[in-house]
Amino acid sequence: MQTKQVETAGQRFKNIKVLNDMPADQMGKVMNLMSASLGVNCNFCHVENDFAKDDKEEKQAARQMITMTFALNKNYFDNRPEISCNTCHGGKTHPQNAPNLNAIAMAQERPKQPATKPLVDAILEKYTQAVGGKENLAKINSRVVTASRVEPNGKTETEEISQKGNKILIVTKYPQAVVSEAFDGTNAWKRANADDIKLKTDEAEQIKRNAQIFAFNDLKTVYSKLEYRFTDKIDGREVYLVNATTADNQRERLYFDAANGLLIRRVSSVPTVLGNFQYQVDYTEYKDFGGVKLPATVRHTMPNVSWTRKILEVKNNGAIDDAKFNAPKK
Numbered sequence: 042m043q044t045k046q047v048e049t050a051g052q053r054f055k056n057i058k059v060l061n062d063m064p065a066d067q068m069g070k071v072m073n074l075m076s077a078s079l080g081v082n083c084n085f086c087h088v089e090n091d092f093a094k095d096d097k098e099e100k101q102a103a104r105q106m107i108t109m110t111f112a113l114n115k116n117y118f119d120n121r122p123e124i125s126c127n128t129c130h131g132g133k134t135h136p137q138n139a140p141n142l143n144a145i146a147m148a149q150e151r152p153k154q155p156a157t158k159p160l161v162d163a164i165l166e167k168y169t170q171a172v173g174g175k176e177n178l179a180k181i182n183s184r185v186v187t188a189s190r191v192e193p194n195g196k197t198e199t200e201e202i203s204q205k206g207n208k209i210l211i212v213t214k215y216p217q218a219v220v221s222e223a224f225d226g227t228n229a230w231k232r233a234n235a236d237d238i239k240l241k242t243d244e245a246e247q248i249k250r251n252a253q254i255f256a257f258n259d260l261k262t263v264y265s266k267l268e269y270r271f272t273d274k275i276d277g278r279e280v281y282l283v284n285a286t287t288a289d290n291q292r293e294r295l296y297f298d299a300a301n302g303l304l305i306r307r308v309s310s311v312p313t314v315l316g317n318f319q320y321q322v323d324y325t326e327y328k329d330f331g332g333v334k335l336p337a338t339v340r341h342t343m344p345n346v347s348w349t350r351k352i353l354e355v356k357n358n359g360a361i362d363d364a365k366f367n368a369p370k371k
């Protein structure tokens with residue numbers, strides 16, 4: 042067991058009055074969760090360029106709300122984070138206490154469940170077939186993908202993704218900096234120009250997962266436990282939901298298209314003091330690139346953060362030096 046003391050928000054940040062005991066690493070996620078729950082930007086509560094300042098009454102109101110939310114969970118839900126900002130706010134600054142008379146009563150019902158439960162092995166086998174089959178997958182040793190990263194405001198950046206086995210390097214060219222993130226087969230790292238960006242555990246895990254999924258690893262080697270849950274619907278299509286757990290107990294949900302077998306969604310979640318911070322990746326527009334299908338459009342969504350990666354070009358089996366994936370020495 043690790044007994045390392047976790048740095049708290051109270052220790053790391055300047056002006057903390059209610060989130061004192063929260064692990065400091067949760068700050069960004071919690072702020073994004075609050076913003077997304079109210080449907081606002083950071084500046085709804087914060088003055089420009091100084092997050093520690095208390096000049097806005099919305100920030101003071103938010104402190105009271107955080108205190109209230111914690112109290113509700115403590116007093117009524119045995120300290121489980123059942124109530125979060127979104128429970129009441131649902132994307133609005135002012136929650137509605139009167140029911141909406143115009144809402145169409147549209148119960149989100151699950152589709153009819155298959156007569157026999159699909160087996161995980163069969164779902165994985167169909168997925169492998171759908172992306173090209175074992176033989177074709179084995180023919181791709183490396184690839185370089187040129188892609189365009191589309192931000193919610195429509196701005197685009199160019200990306201180059203190099204991949205060899207389980208290794209991946211993604212280089213994004215922003216106007217102000219070149220950001221590299223990579224998994225070298227063992228560790229993940231990230232840099233902006235020549236500066237290291239410290240990765241949180243879950244962020245490192247996601248870079249690794251990106252490499253594993255992109256390499257079409259046998260998902261049984263990626264996750265130590267895979268369990269079919271039920272048949273659901275995404276955008277009108279039937280999907281099999283498979284709960285996936287890694288060896289170090291990270292949980293993800295995988296959604297496979299029941300008809301064509303493709304993996305179309307992956308959701309990971311990280312617990313915070315204000316409930317789960319979910320990271321959803323939607324894999325769409327699978328296209329054939331040299332006998333193997335890749336999702337040409339991949340949408341990444343988190344509370345308050347999203348972007349879409351669109352493949353422009355794929356070059357398979359060019360020579361890539363392994364050193365490319367190693368963290369640059371200082």
Ligand code: HEC
Binds near residue numbers: 054073086
């Ligand atoms: C709904 C209001 C609200 C929104 C929206 C919000 N914050 Fe906050 N933020 C707060 C409150 C309240 C605190 C202080 C918490 C405390 O006192 O424990 C805080 C504290 C912070 C701090 C710590 C400052 C310090 O050093 O004391 C940072 C950094 C921060 N917010 C960043 C952000 C970012 C970035 C966003 C947008 C993604 C954001 N916040 C959105 C209410 C908000």
Ligand code: HEC
Binds near residue numbers: 075106110130135
């Ligand atoms: C139990 C329901 C509930 C929960 C949970 C809740 N709120 Fe609220 N919140 C309200 C209501 C109701 C109002 C509106 C009060 C009013 O209109 O005067 C409000 C108002 C606010 C306001 C003021 C809005 C404005 O325009 O000035 C802020 C900021 C806010 N909430 C932030 C939060 C944050 C952040 C969380 C999570 C930590 C949260 N709330 C959780 C019910 C809730």
